[in-house]
Amino acid sequence: MQKKQIAIVIAAFSAAMTTNVFGSNRFESKAAYLRKKPNIIFIFTDQQNVKAISAHGNSNLMTPNIDYLVKNDVSFINSYCTSPVCGPSRSSLITGRMPHKTGVDYNNGATIKEGVNNLGEILSKYGYETVWAGKWHLPESYPQQKQIDSIKGFHLLKFYHPDSLGWELGSKTDKPLADAVLKFIKNYTSQKPLFLCISLHNPHDICYFPRKIDQYPNPCSSAILPPLPANHQIPLDEPELLSNSRKRDHYGDELLLSQKNDETKWRSYLWYYYRLTELVDAEIGRILKGLKEKGMDDNTLIVFSSDHGDGMGEKKWAAKLSLQDGPAKVPFILYFKNIIPATGIDNQHLVSGIDLVPTILDYANIEKQKGLMGLSLKKVIEAPNVNMRDFVVTELALDPFDKTLNGRMIRTNQFKYIIYSKGERREELYNMSDDPFEMKNIINSLQYQSTKIILKNLLKGWLKQTEDPFLTSLN
Numbered sequence: 001m002q003k004k005q006i007a008i009v010i011a012a013f014s015a016a017m018t019t020n021v022f023g024s025n026r027f028e029s030k031a032a033y034l035r036k037k038p039n040i041i042f043i044f045t046d047q048q049n050v051k052a053i054s055a056h057g058n059s060n061l062m063t064p065n066i067d068y069l070v071k072n073d074v075s076f077i078n079s080y081c082t083s084p085v086c087g088p089s090r091s092s093l094i095t096g097r098m099p100h101k102t103g104v105d106y107n108n109g110a111t112i113k114e115g116v117n118n119l120g121e122i123l124s125k126y127g128y129e130t131v132w133a134g135k136w137h138l139p140e141s142y143p144q145q146k147q148i149d150s151i152k153g154f155h156l157l158k159f160y161h162p163d164s165l166g167w168e169l170g171s172k173t174d175k176p177l178a179d180a181v182l183k184f185i186k187n188y189t190s191q192k193p194l195f196l197c198i199s200l201h202n203p204h205d206i207c208y209f210p211r212k213i214d215q216y217p218n219p220c221s222s223a224i225l226p227p228l229p230a231n232h233q234i235p236l237d238e239p240e241l242l243s244n245s246r247k248r249d250h251y252g253d254e255l256l257l258s259q260k261n262d263e264t265k266w267r268s269y270l271w272y273y274y275r276l277t278e279l280v281d282a283e284i285g286r287i288l289k290g291l292k293e294k295g296m297d298d299n300t301l302i303v304f305s306s307d308h309g310d311g312m313g314e315k316k317w318a319a320k321l322s323l324q325d326g327p328a329k330v331p332f333i334l335y336f337k338n339i340i341p342a343t344g345i346d347n348q349h350l351v352s353g354i355d356l357v358p359t360i361l362d363y364a365n366i367e368k369q370k371g372l373m374g375l376s377l378k379k380v381i382e383a384p385n386v387n388m389r390d391f392v393v394t395e396l397a398l399d400p401f402d403k404t405l406n407g408r409m410i411r412t413n414q415f416k417y418i419i420y421s422k423g424e425r426r427e428e429l430y431n432m433s434d435d436p437f438e439m440k441n442i443i444n445s446l447q448y449q450s451t452k453i454i455l456k457n458l459l460k461g462w463l464k465q466t467e468d469p470f471l472t473s474l475n
Contacts, residue, residue: 037127037193037364038336039300042356043287044093044197045280046086046135046170046204047320048306050077050329052277056345060226061274065285069304069333073340074381079332079351080411081308083395084320085252086137089307089353094118094197096357096372099395100468106400107251109139112152117369119357120153120195126366129192131184133157134177134199137307142167154197157184169208170201170280177201178283182290193364194296200283203276206310209269210257210318218268225267226274229314231437232266238315240423241398241405245321251399258318266313273310297337301363303356304333314437321398323409323418324438328394336363340381349380350411352392373466391455393462395470408470410459417455421473429455 051058055067056077069075082092087107088099095118099105103113112118120130132154136143142160143151145167150156159173159180166172181198188194209216219225246255261269284304291297311317311326320327332351334340354374361368362376380388396407407420416438418428429443429452442448456474463471 036299039194039296040123040128040196040360040364041287041291041300041302042195042197042360043200043284043302043304045200045202045277045306047206047308047310048203048277048280048331049309049312049326050079050331051312051326052203052274052310053331056331060270061278063277063281065281065288066304066331066333068288069302069335071344072342073333073335074343074346076332076346076349076351076377077329078347078349078411078413079305079330080328080353080392080394080409081306081330082353082393083397084308084322084327085397086307086320087139088395088397090137092353093305093307093356094120096354096369096374098354098373098393098466098468099397100470101371101373101466104138105395105397105403107137108400111139116371118153119360120151120197122153122357122361122366122369123195123364124153126364127192128195128364129155129190130195131155131157132197132199133159133181133184134173134197135201136199142173157181170203170205170276173201174280174283178286181287185287185290185294185296188294188296195360198287200280202280203273203310205276206269206273207254207319209272210254210261213257213265216268216272218264219271223271225264226270228263228266229312229437231314231439232316234316235439235441237425237441239418239420239425239428241407241420241426242322244423245398248399250401252319252321254319255317255321258316261316266316269318270313273312300336301339301360302335303360304331304335305353305356306330321396323394323396323407325436328409334359334377334381339363343381343384346380346384348384348413349377349388350390350392350413351377352394391458391462393459395468406470406473408459408463408468408474410455410462412455412458415451415455417452417459419456419459419474421470427452 053066054063055070081089083089083099088104091102091104091112095116104110124130145162159177308320309327309329314326358372358374358376362378380386391410391412394409398405409418414433416430416432420426427443428441430438
């Protein structure tokens with residue numbers, strides 16, 4: 001990112017601080033919804049921590065448009081990606097299967113294996129117009145850049161000249177993407193219901209902060225830098241596999257390049273991260289406004305999420321590739337005017353990226369497909385006191401050049417258990433009710449040995465059920 005582009009980022013966020021642009025009238029009747037299939041819009045960002053939303057209680061940024069969705073329907077904040085890295089998580093979002101089932105474990109050029117249908121393929125068979133707009137990353141980040149006109153299951157929306165520079169930067173691509181989406185929505189005349197995936201790039205640009213740190217000057221003295229997180233220090237009992245990750249000069253080198261950051265640099269990292277998030281929120285606001293002006297908000301399910309989170313300086317972790325909550329938790333918001341109750345934040349239910357497909361199919365009145373591993377959230381939205389599941393699992397594959405380096409996480413309402421494939425101190429256990437920042441690993445506490453056994457057995461059962469090869473490491 002050039003200095004000129006940094007200046008754009010710094011300046012643009014203030015212009016992006018608009019009020020929410022989605023109207024407040026909610027007049028579509030449930031009977032009308034049941035008479036026709038809804039349009040479905042899936043909007044997702046890249047690398048957005050679930051905490052990077054002002055409606056979730058973060059006063060260090062303003063995201064008025066995402067906030068509108070939070071406040072006017074339901075936001076699941078105990079939502080975990082299936083893997084804290086782009087390609088694997090994206091493969092799960094659009095197939096409803098864990099990465100070890102999609103065949104995409106790394107960002108290394110893998111494609112979803114044959115025979116695993118994605119959401120576009122499924123919905124197109126049921127009469128939907130299926131369109132993909134923006135970043136793909138399975139494997140090409142932007143297929144259009146390589147003169148590819150369509151992707152499996154979807155028409156590909158053109159939005160950026162293939163010879164243009166800046167494909168790697170959301171600050172370059174997100175605005176023209178939103179422009180193209182707005183034009184498409186305005187001109188949409190098909191009688192088919194629409195399934196539109198809008199894959200925005202930011203706040204992923206934060207990856208360039210450690211890689212080109214000299215191009216990211218500390219904000220001016222008048223800026224109030226965000227405070228460091230309470231768990232900023234690296235724990236003394238950190239698993240060896242994670243400690244070694246801090247030395248890796250490939251595949252997630254943001255971590256290595258961040259280790260010499262002082263307090264000001266870490267706080268500046270957060271400042272830029274929040275500004276990039278505000279920029280993408282502004283583009284989301286434009287899209288929501290376009291839907292309203294077209295009249296498509298009356299019978300449209302909108303889902304908002306992200307492929308994975310960001311360490312945000314917790315335990316001095318930058319970017320992704322960790323099973324701690326920063327990289328592993330993501331937003332998961334559903335908005336459906338007058339259909340989904342405006343309940344706001346839901347911190348009760350555990351949600352996974354594999355739930356997206358069955359949830360969308362449920363709201364589209366389409367039967368659940370074979371092979372799906374997730375659950376529909378419609379049931380708990382309509383009956384919040386229902387216990388949908390007892391746990392979620394997240395996978396981690398750390399290095400495509402050493403495929404023996406893996407981990408698995410299981411999270412219940414109260415506890416999180418993590419186990420890695422090798423190394424010293426390869427197990428972690430946290431009481432998330434008392435220790436939400438994961439600061440005290442209680443794996444060796446006599447008080448919690450029975451809890452450890454229960455969680456390990458739950459994980460073992462899941463690995464067996466899903467034919468996860470990590471099962472051989474669970475000894």
